[in-house]
Amino acid sequence: MKKIINDANQVVQDMVDGLVAANPTTLKQVPETFVVVRKDAPVKGKVAIVSGGGSGHEPAHAGYIGKGMLDAAVCGEVFTSPTPDQVLEAIKAVDGGAGVLLVIKNYTGDVLNFEMAAELAEMEGIQVEKVIVNDDVAVEDSSFTTGRRGIAGTIFVHKLAGAKAASGASLEEVKSVAEKVVANVRSMGMALTPCTVPAAGTPSFQLAEDEMEIGMGIHGEPGINCGLIASADEIATTLTEKILEDYDFSGEVAVLVNGLGATPEMELYIVNKKVHALLADKGIRIYKTFVGEYMTSLEMAGCSVSLLKLDEELKELLDAESLAPAFRI
Amino acid sequence: MKKIINDANQVVQDMVDGLVAANPTTLKQVPETFVVVRKDAPVKGKVAIVSGGGSGHEPAHAGYIGKGMLDAAVCGEVFTSPTPDQVLEAIKAVDGGAGVLLVIKNYTGDVLNFEMAAELAEMEGIQVEKVIVNDDVAVEDSSFTTGRRGIAGTIFVHKLAGAKAASGASLEEVKSVAEKVVANVRSMGMALTPCTVPAAGTPSFQLAEDEMEIGMGIHGEPGINCGLIASADEIATTLTEKILEDYDFSGEVAVLVNGLGATPEMELYIVNKKVHALLADKGIRIYKTFVGEYMTSLEMAGCSVSLLKLDEELKELLDAESLAPAFRI
Amino acid sequence: MELNVEDMIKWFGLANEKIQENKVYLTKLDQPIGDGDHGINMARGYQEAVLALQAKEYNAPFEVLKDASMVLLSKVGGASGPLYGTAFLKLSMEVKVKEVLNLQDLANGLEAGLTGLKQRGKSEIGEKTLIDVWGPVVDYFHKAGFQPDNLTESARKAMENTKDIIATKGRAAYFKEKSIGHIDPGSASSYLIFEALAEVIKEKE
Amino acid sequence: MELNVEDMIKWFGLANEKIQENKVYLTKLDQPIGDGDHGINMARGYQEAVLALQAKEYNAPFEVLKDASMVLLSKVGGASGPLYGTAFLKLSMEVKVKEVLNLQDLANGLEAGLTGLKQRGKSEIGEKTLIDVWGPVVDYFHKAGFQPDNLTESARKAMENTKDIIATKGRAAYFKEKSIGHIDPGSASSYLIFEALAEVIKEKE
Ligand SMILES: Nc1ncnc2c1ncn2[C@@H]1O[C@H](COP(=O)(O)OP(=O)(O)O)[C@@H](O)[C@H]1O
Ligand SMILES: Nc1ncnc2c1ncn2[C@@H]1O[C@H](COP(=O)(O)OP(=O)(O)O)[C@@H](O)[C@H]1O
Ligand SMILES: [Mg+2]
Ligand SMILES: [Mg+2]
Numbered sequence A, B: 001m002k003k004i005i006n007d008a009n010q011v012v013q014d015m016v017d018g019l020v021a022a023n024p025t026t027l028k029q030v031p032e033t034f035v036v037v038r039k040d041a042p043v044k045g046k047v048a049i050v051s052g053g054g055s056g057h058e059p060a061h062a063g064y065i066g067k068g069m070l071d072a073a074v075c076g077e078v079f080t081s082p083t084p085d086q087v088l089e090a091i092k093a094v095d096g097g098a099g100v101l102l103v104i105k106n107y108t109g110d111v112l113n114f115e116m117a118a119e120l121a122e123m124e125g126i127q128v129e130k131v132i133v134n135d136d137v138a139v140e141d142s143s144f145t146t147g148r149r150g151i152a153g154t155i156f157v158h159k160l161a162g163a164k165a166a167s168g169a170s171l172e173e174v175k176s177v178a179e180k181v182v183a184n185v186r187s188m189g190m191a192l193t194p195c196t197v198p199a200a201g202t203p204s205f206q207l208a209e210d211e212m213e214i215g216m217g218i219h220g221e222p223g224i225n226c227g228l229i230a231s232a233d234e235i236a237t238t239l240t241e242k243i244l245e246d247y248d249f250s251g252e253v254a255v256l257v258n259g260l261g262a263t264p265e266m267e268l269y270i271v272n273k274k275v276h277a278l279l280a281d282k283g284i285r286i287y288k289t290f291v292g293e294y295m296t297s298l299e300m301a302g303c304s305v306s307l308l309k310l311d312e313e314l315k316e317l318l319d320a321e322s323l324a325p326a327f328r329i
Numbered sequence C, D: 001m002e003l004n005v006e007d008m009i010k011w012f013g014l015a016n017e018k019i020q021e022n023k024v025y026l027t028k029l030d031q032p033i034g035d036g037d038h039g040i041n042m043a044r045g046y047q048e049a050v051l052a053l054q055a056k057e058y059n060a061p062f063e064v065l066k067d068a069s070m071v072l073l074s075k076v077g078g079a080s081g082p083l084y085g086t087a088f089l090k091l092s093m094e095v096k097v098k099e100v101l102n103l104q105d106l107a108n109g110l111e112a113g114l115t116g117l118k119q120r121g122k123s124e125i126g127e128k129t130l131i132d133v134w135g136p137v138v139d140y141f142h143k144a145g146f147q148p149d150n151l152t153e154s155a156r157k158a159m160e161n162t163k164d165i166i167a168t169k170g171r172a173a174y175f176k177e178k179s180i181g182h183i184d185p186g187s188a189s190s191y192l193i194f195e196a197l198a199e200v201i202k203e204k205e
């Protein structure tokens, strides 16, 4: 394991300190927690948006804190959902009286911990709603299992719900935008290499020098198949087609080509070229494209593609101002 | 070599296509070149800023194109300086009549190719000035050798010269700001792993599982020493102290903690925490901090620290609006 | 056989020792069919729980259980944190007021814990989760002829049996058929916890 | 011995073959003391040069040399592109108008190329660059008793000798003492180019 860290058990602490130090005018930490909130929180009368999850997915989620996006991010231990008390602290720190929306990626841990926090917050008289993001089409859509994972498409939920909240909308309205985004976003990823949880010290899985895994989750959970490494065009095609099979994207879309951590931006642009060609072929219009690292998996090499189907309302929300450092609009 | 590419000899072509496809409203490609320019180029009456170099350092330099920063970026082959004809095309595409400033990282290839392009442009009646960035304190400052490399500090030159140009300043004034930034910026990097030029197929150097290289250049050129991997605090201390030994930074500074490609953002924040502590100890005030991937080396793991000494003029230019996607202010 | 406050504290202490010893093993189990943090999570949570229990005076077992459940809830994280937190909270509520716990109390308490686990996890026996150890253990407690060694044995068997199950809940569910052949990490930590309980009971006999 | 337009084209063709064959080797030389692209750069540039030369009619060697230099300048990139581009441009200018080149013409032309290299690279003999091959080669051309095989031999020796030099120019300069023991990649490509020239001359004898 080669990492630039001090103590494998202190990485989240050190990261949060370094993050807040880097953004002293826009971020603050809730004392004695790994909760990071807008410096000006709570914003009176505005619905607050809280997200979070295990650490190791940076810039998700703390990079999305800012006017027009998140009010708080709860940083769990690496790959470990944060605990209910931490989520509760976040909710309390940002509630401006108009209620709080929790944006939860669909993993058992996140769902359980955020749900418990929501119950605790309601007991304290705070109005809380939640939305669960499950954009990963690599996983079968089923009500008998945990269901689909939440991956990079989550960023669109942050952005659009955040824009709606910034516009002064009610909790119900913000939640309904978030649900609309969830209903209209699909993603799929792939990996070339594993990653190592610092405190574990060894990679969480193995891929041979000529192998890749299609459909990989952001914690290294496997995908649809492990096969020989393919070309960028083939990879882009596999991911895009699986997404298009799952949902009718005809009309206009936003595209997100996301790097998992170790993949050079060059390669993401190569993938983007093919995604554009594929969508053009199908007559799907691309309204906006985002290429970069938005939802990572430590130092995993790989990428994901997300599509968000847009209508006039969603376009306006996508274009609204965001001052979040990792998603400036 | 595990890469998401199609043809190792076509990566720059594919990347430029994917980049322009992602930014259709802000970027355009000069036909039949790897030159990317602002969509609205040439901006009449504004001094234009052109930079570039070998590819593989993304988002440098095309990510810095935008109002308030670069007008054009010339993308060479991977790790290979672009040729004079390409640089000339860039100069011609962005000259708005007020002249063009070339921002060159100090490598023999970049210097030679950009200089030849400048001569050709002058022959065509375009006013061209150039500034050479040599911020890497890992290399001895010498007039008998090639001298110091240009690394991540270059981004500050782009930003501040770009802001000056946007303010309507003359070529001479823009050049003098760029030179002032060069005089006041210092950087140093380190690496944990090598990277692989796609067309070469094998890593350009080796580092054992317990080794790191301090003072590493962005093409994998070696540094001051190769030793056992140290803690984030030790690494931050080594880099920061070497920078502080080289130049008197007392007063106010901007900090840039830059990832080389494969290093998780988490680790960059851990380094940032220590850099802040060290500067605080020395009574150096931090005006602004940037943490992220600004000048990468393909999939190399590692980081660099840059400091820019600020005065009122430079602060104002640093704070000026930039619409460049990779450096939004 | 009756367990008092001290025994409860001993239970958590012993379980903690086992979890610390098996931290790497539990994490390794979570690598092929999870995200490689289960040992880290459990070790962090149990360590904190033991510290918290040492720092306080208790009058009844349910108080120990409640405090432990709160620490686990706020220190383990992931899926296992709220699950173990819930299980011990339900166990605590079931045995409320009692100053000592006999086998019947434990049986009822653990059954309440199991019910809590199922509700919280929206899951059932046979989904390759820690429930697949809690279920057989509760059954064993309800049987006549309790023997600590047999408790350990039935927990161990239950844990081993999770190898053959296809996961349908938790992170391992993404691995589908590939989850077969691997022990569920949560079942392994539950086994350690029941092994510790068996040892505490054995000492009392 | 006189070289005409066809021989010039043959020179670039032969040099290209050698460079393509040694593409990996040249890149490998550039890995320990450079950035691992020299073979890729030279192979790309020479391939393009040969294609360009085949597509046109020429009346004199200097025209071939000028076109080749322009292609190298615009296709090699890196440090070596402008250097080779400059060298061949200066060579072309030196032998301008002449319809055939004898040994003396080549000697003068290569010397002009060497001067161009030094100016462009702001470098001298002994800095572990391709100049360390061009220098001895020019010297050899000026000597009496020219023998193609000896040209090759002196170029090879010069290339080998770059092993012992500490680099002070180009990317290898960052390696300081560590650059010792490694052949300079640019010297190796220059060696191949002169080996090709020697073979062309040999055929004419
Ligand atoms: N829905 C569920 N119901 C019951 N137990 C579950 C459920 N989901 C996960 N688990 C248990 O949690 C364990 C994983 O815990 P841990 O690795 O700490 O959390 P995470 O999966 O969030 O990384 C699994 O091995 C399983 O026993
Ligand atoms: N200043 C210089 N003068 C002469 N030759 C140089 C100089 N700098 C570099 N070279 C030559 O260029 C070669 C490297 O070429 P190449 O790898 O293609 O470019 P780069 O170093 O830009 O990657 C070196 O081996 C050396 O022979
Ligand atoms: Mg986890
Ligand atoms: Mg190069």
Ligand SMILES: [Mg+2]
Binding pocket: C030, C034, C035, C036, C037, C038, C078, C171
């Ligand atoms: Mg886990």
Ligand SMILES: [Mg+2]
Binding pocket: D030, D034, D035, D036, D037, D038, D078, D171
């Ligand atoms: Mg090179």
